[in-house]
Amino acid sequence: MLNDYNEGQSNLQKKLEEIVEGPVFSGIIQFLILAAAVTFVLETEEAFDEYKIYFDIVDWVFLVLFSAEYILRIYVAPVKKEFIFSFFGIIDLLAILPSLVLIPGFRVLRVLRFLRIFRIFKATRFILAVDRMIxxxxxxxxxxxxxxxxxxxxxxxxxxxxxxxxxxxxxxxxxxxxxxxxxxxxxxxxxxxxxxxxxxxxxxxxxxxxxxxxxxxxxxxxxxxxxxxxxxxxxxxxxxxxxxxx
Amino acid sequence: MLNDYNEGQSNLQKKLEEIVEGPVFSGIIQFLILAAAVTFVLETEEAFDEYKIYFDIVDWVFLVLFSAEYILRIYVAPVKKEFIFSFFGIIDLLAILPSLVLIPGFRVLRVLRFLRIFRIFKATRFILAVDRMIxxxxxxxxxxxxxxxxxxxxxxxxxxxxxxxxxxxxxxxxxxxxxxxxxxxxxxxxxxxxxxxxxxxxxxxxxxxxxxxxxxxxxxxxxxxxxxxxxxxxxxxxxxxxxxxx
Amino acid sequence: MLNDYNEGQSNLQKKLEEIVEGPVFSGIIQFLILAAAVTFVLETEEAFDEYKIYFDIVDWVFLVLFSAEYILRIYVAPVKKEFIFSFFGIIDLLAILPSLVLIPGFRVLRVLRFLRIFRIFKATRFILAVDRMIxxxxxxxxxxxxxxxxxxxxxxxxxxxxxxxxxxxxxxxxxxxxxxxxxxxxxxxxxxxxxxxxxxxxxxxxxxxxxxxxxxxxxxxxxxxxxxxxxxxxxxxxxxxxxxxx
Amino acid sequence: MLNDYNEGQSNLQKKLEEIVEGPVFSGIIQFLILAAAVTFVLETEEAFDEYKIYFDIVDWVFLVLFSAEYILRIYVAPVKKEFIFSFFGIIDLLAILPSLVLIPGFRVLRVLRFLRIFRIFKATRFILAVDRMIxxxxxxxxxxxxxxxxxxxxxxxxxxxxxxxxxxxxxxxxxxxxxxxxxxxxxxxxxxxxxxxxxxxxxxxxxxxxxxxxxxxxxxxxxxxxxxxxxxxxxxxxxxxxxxxx
The missing domain is CATH 1.10.287.70 (Helix Hairpins)
Known part of the structure; x- marks a missing residue:
């Protein structure tokens, strides 16, 4: 991860980047992505209608966490623009946008969060196999x-x-x-x-x-x-x- | 396009042939073919029943344009018979015939116009791929x-x-x-x-x-x-x- | 077609065998097989119920013709047993048996006549292709x-x-x-x-x-x-x- | 079948092992497995409800026979543990367990008996083909x-x-x-x-x-x-x- 871009990073940014790219942070994010996907499915189930308030809270927690992660990733990125317009940068934004915007019917786009699932496969054999298939x-x-x-x-x-x-x-x-x-x-x-x-x-x-x-x-x-x-x-x-x- | 047949062509025919075979004329015809296919589909939709008069007008416009094109193609063809009995010659005729003949129920054959869609693919990679597949x-x-x-x-x-x-x-x-x-x-x-x-x-x-x-x-x-x-x-x-x- | 077996054949048998194995006889039989298959299908159609008598006559004609053909084939065969127990010998018998036996419900087995369809393909490229596939x-x-x-x-x-x-x-x-x-x-x-x-x-x-x-x-x-x-x-x-x- | 393990076997065990591994015993077991599978299917058929008592008896017979076989296989095994935790050892146990345990609704697991069907294929070309496929x-x-x-x-x-x-x-x-x-x-x-x-x-x-x-x-x-x-x-x-x- 040490390249020319890093020269413009402060020590804090470098330390945070190491954490963000590390296995622990990555594992937590992967868990959150799967949890958000499952929550989205369960929330639509009529049997859980009485727990709607809890689902709303969980939704907000996910929103805060994913937003924090997004801001953190921008902060640690050596070149901000490059991250924002990268594949994962756009997906990360799409994952939080629908909950932020208050247009009715727009919240259903939280399904876009699911696109973050690709983060789980990042740098794994799955991406390799898909690349070879393409x-x-x-x-x-x-x-x-x-x-x-x-x-x-x-x-x-x-x-x-x-x-x-x-x-x-x-x-x-x-x-x-x-x-x-x-x-x-x-x-x-x-x-x-x-x-x-x-x-x-x-x-x-x-x-x-x-x-x-x-x-x-x-x-x-x-x-x-x-x-x-x-x-x-x-x-x-x-x-x-x-x-x-x- | 300059071969023995061309000797029998007048200067006007030669000039027109250049236009007919050129990219601009070809592009217009391709647009008309797609427009006719889409119009045919929309015309059957009950929701557009009140615009029936407009569809009829559009139909007549297509008929006039395709007929003009057909006559033009015969005119510029060095050997008339060869064009008329060629694959595209027959398709071009089939595309205008159903609208000309006034037998009831016969007009549905305007669907044959769709065969003209193959003109769109003429001399493209699509035909090449199909040839290789055959x-x-x-x-x-x-x-x-x-x-x-x-x-x-x-x-x-x-x-x-x-x-x-x-x-x-x-x-x-x-x-x-x-x-x-x-x-x-x-x-x-x-x-x-x-x-x-x-x-x-x-x-x-x-x-x-x-x-x-x-x-x-x-x-x-x-x-x-x-x-x-x-x-x-x-x-x-x-x-x-x-x-x-x- | 001239082999050791033929020695036991009379001149009449030899002449008839030539006819039976010839293209004209073969063509007539192929037409009859297809006609019998089509007749069998049409006979089941309610719309043709009033023509039942004609279908019955046609059935009898087919029975007589196929029976005659079967007897003829036995007659011309150099070794009777060999033909009777050959693939086509058994199929030819199955094709006439259901109409001969008068057990009710048995006549439906006339569908077996269809097996004679394989005669049509005998010695053709179809059999060759099927052989290669097997x-x-x-x-x-x-x-x-x-x-x-x-x-x-x-x-x-x-x-x-x-x-x-x-x-x-x-x-x-x-x-x-x-x-x-x-x-x-x-x-x-x-x-x-x-x-x-x-x-x-x-x-x-x-x-x-x-x-x-x-x-x-x-x-x-x-x-x-x-x-x-x-x-x-x-x-x-x-x-x-x-x-x-x- | 003569290896180091056999040293710990008595003469009776050795003789019984020969019988158990022999073709006659194997054939009887294969027949019993198929019979149990067919009985299980027929037992669910409403038409046979009046014979329920006989099916129950047959079920008990299968249970006794399969249990006896299981105990016999443990007895003849040179190393008991190895058989009990082997693929077929576990399947043999699963095949008798559901009938032994008296929890209601548990008996349906007799379907597991069907897993014994793999015994039929043991050491045959089927297993070879499946191995090659895997x-x-x-x-x-x-x-x-x-x-x-x-x-x-x-x-x-x-x-x-x-x-x-x-x-x-x-x-x-x-x-x-x-x-x-x-x-x-x-x-x-x-x-x-x-x-x-x-x-x-x-x-x-x-x-x-x-x-x-x-x-x-x-x-x-x-x-x-x-x-x-x-x-x-x-x-x-x-x-x-x-x-x-x-």
Whole structure:
């Protein structure tokens, strides 16, 4: 952590930075992040409505602690601007902002606190694995983009088709193409809630054709990513072996 | 763009062709295509029913613009026939035809305008990626065809089986094999709307066996395509590396 | 077609065998097989109930034709036994048997006629592709068997678990483990009809865990087959290239 | 089976150990395990309620037999502790414990008997295949862990999002984030029972985006395992070939 920037830091800042970057402080923050995520979930549970006052207190405690941490991190940062506009700097701000601003309905954005969860993974093997995955994916980004465009076209055409067949029979479910798009996505991802489905013979035949083709089309990207991740691992293993041989 | 055909073109045609093939004209057409696709979707929305008159006007504007473009493209084409029967020539005609013909119910074919969307991708990396994907797929076309035939057989036999078990219990849903085929497709693609499902013990046991085998069978082509696309990328990467080494 | 067996054939048999194995006869039989399959489907459609008499006549025509073909094939076979107990000999018999036997409910087995569909593919690229696929699969048969056993165990344990959580809440849907197995299969294949689903908190948490693990487990065999088919194609291509180089 | 431990065994122990480890005893135990599993399933079937007394007797017989086997195995074990705390030692105890303890509701744990099913596979090719699969998987354990964490984050965020959009419209289904998590899991695994689904426009658009991304994300691990198993097989085959060449 000793680099050129540190020259502009006072002794106090240097000592505090060591603490902030140290394992104890990091562990406490990780615990607070998880606790805030769990509290947010429990707070929505009707069974705990009578404890609302306690949840509000806990919320304020989290706000104070996260705000203090944010100010501390700015204080110890050798270059303030760099921290404020860094990935974690923005996330840390987003995590406290919703509780500060008093616009009604805005508080729900406390869910953004959850983004701080990435702090937990900072400098861990998880980030390493994700980095390697993103690198592997970048090798098939043209194929992925093409598949995404084809899938979007397919959803559009499926929605237009089913709208044509079902609009008079089921005007409440297929009365417009945006409505039909809801059906198209629920069908082609194979979720199939059963809230909307074709009832005319034409609509059913159209669905049969569209489903057999589209379900396969939309499943390809996922399989592609799986294959690429395996390839990446194999190549890496081979590199390791070559290095071992040297 | 200067080839033998151009000899038959007048100076005006040559100048216009340059404009038509240029980036500005192309950009305007791409915007119009997307605008027409969005308009078509919005027009079906009940909430916009009161603006129907405006949508009709916009429709006519699109018709005039696309027709003008079509005539212009024929005019500048060195060999008229070649353009008219080319892929994009036919699509351009299909995009204006439905609005011209006044047969009721025929106007819905304006959805064909959407085919013009492919113009947007013309000469872009998207077409390149799709081309490479089609090439990769052609290597497993025998396997794909075999899997499609096997899946079709499976759907047929599944429909016959469930019809046998459920036809008396649920005559409205499984009264005939075509009805049962609707069930077979919704089940084997794992959509499972829940509008039709077996209720007899025999039908449920039959479904259990059919689902465990058939769901896997029908998912294979998708995984096959994903694997082949990855293989194609790996081979291509290796070629690139070999060329780099030279 | 001239081999040792033929010595025991009369001239008539030899001439008839040539016709039976020829493309014209083969084409007619293929048409009849498809026609019988389509007729079987249409016959079950209520809309055609008034034409039942015609369907019965057509059924009898098919029976006579297929029976004649069967007898003819036995007649021309150099070694009768060999044909009768061959794959296609048994299928040809199964195709006519259900119509001959007059046990009620037995006629539904006319669906077996459909097995004759394999005659259509005889000596075609389809059989070749299927053969190659079966060969590729035999290389992972141990993995497939292990996955099938693991999946069966998983379905059993999932059924026991959900039965434990839901049996008192929903006795009609989860009253016994066989009932719960229906749920387990519909859930783990991700069909999810929605006819049965957990309603207790315990059952939902159990389902969440079971679904996340089990859905992945049951999808593995399908992906495995897809990967293996690709590998088989790659190896074959490499062999072809090596042979080309020689 | 003759090793240092055996020195502490009496002649009777040695003889009994030979029997216990022999194929006849093993076969009987395997039959009893399967019989116990089937009995457990049938016992829950309402149709057999009148035979409850017989099932109780059979249960006691299984208990006596499995207890006797457990005691016998301890007796013949050269080092008692080693057997008792071994994988199969613990499973054997778990299989008899639930029937011994008389706490009500505890008997359901007889399902644990099913764990004894692994005894059936002991020292068979199944265990070998599973071992090889686990080894192959350990090579992608970092990727798997990263995908599991990402999926968990995705489920959490999807639940928070849908709760925000639907909580006022459908308080009984989306009233709290834990409730919304049930929806998130049923949707992202594509089960889609249809018991809960979004009804607001915002909720549907959110679901469309979440489903298209999340369904793909959650399907990746399964495809990854399939690919890795294939790679492992290919590598193994190559090793075999290399050994053949030597």
């Amino acid at each position: 690198e592997a994916l970048s090798g098939v980004k043209r194929e992925l983009l093409a598949l995404v465009i084809l899938s979007a076209l397919f959803v559009y055409l499926a929605a237009c088709g089913i709208w044509y067949f079902e609009r008079f029979e089921q005007p409440e479910a297929f009365g417009s193409i945006p409505d039909a798009m809801w059906w198209a996505i629920v069908t082609l991802t194979t979720i199939g809630y059963g809230d909307v489905y074709p009832e005319t013979a034409g609509g059913k035949i159209f669905t049969a054709v569209v489903a057999l083709v589209g379900v396969g089309l939309i499943a390809i990207p996922s399989g592609l990513l799986a294959s690429v991740l395996t390839e990446a691992r194999v190549e890496e293993d081979e590199k390791d072996e070559e290095e071992d041989e040297k | 090439e990769a797929l052609s290597g497993v076309k025998r396997e794909l065809l075999a899997l499609v035939i096997l899946s079709a057989l499976f759907v047929y036999l599944a429909a016959c089986g469930i019809w046998y078990f459920e036809r008396f219990e649920q005559p409205e849903a499984f009264g005939s094999i075509p009805d049962a085929m609707w069930w077979a497709i919704v089940t084997l693609t794992t959509i499972g709307y829940g509008d039709v499902y077996p209720e007899t013990a025999g039908g449920k046991i039959f479904t259990a066996v059919v689902a465990l085998v058939g769901v896997g069978l029908i998912a294979i082509p998708s995984g096959l395509l994903a694997s082949v696309l990855t293989e194609a990328r790996v081979e291509e990467d290796e070629k690139d590396e070999e060329e780099d080494e030279k | 060969e590729a699969l035999s290389g992972v048969k141990r993995e497939l068997l292990a996955l099938v056993i693991l999946s069966a165990l998983f379905v059993y344990l999932a059924a026991c678990g959900i039965w434990y959580f839901e049996r008192f809440e929903q006795p009609e849907a989860f009253g016994s483990i066989p009932d719960a197995m229906w749920w387990a299969i519909v859930t783990l294949t991700t069909i999810g009809y929605g006819d049965v689903y957990p309603e207790t908190a315990g059952g939902k948490i159990f389902t969440a865990v079971v679904a996340l693990v089990g859905v992945g487990l049951i999808a593995i065999p399908s992906g495995l087959l897809a990967s293996v088919l690709t590998e088989a194609r790659v190896e074959e291509d490499e062999k072809d290239e090596e042979e080309d180089e020689k | 080894e192959a998987l350990s090579g992608v354990k970092r990727e798997l862990l990263a995908l599991v964490i990402l999926s968990a984050l995705f489920v959490y965020l999807a639940a928070c999002g849908i709760w925000y959009f639907e909580r006022f419209e459908q308080p009984e289904a989306f009233g709290s984030i834990p409730d919304a998590m049930w929806w998130a899991i049923v949707t992202l695994t594509t089960i889609g029972y249809g018991d809960v689904y979004p009804e607001t426009a915002g909720g549907k658009i959110f679901t469309a985006v979440v489903a298209l991304v999340g369904v793909g994300l959650i399907a990746i691990p399964s495809g990854l395992l399939a690919s890795v198993l294939t790679e492992a097989r290919v590598e193994e085959d190559e090793k075999d070939e290399e050994e053949d060449e030597k």
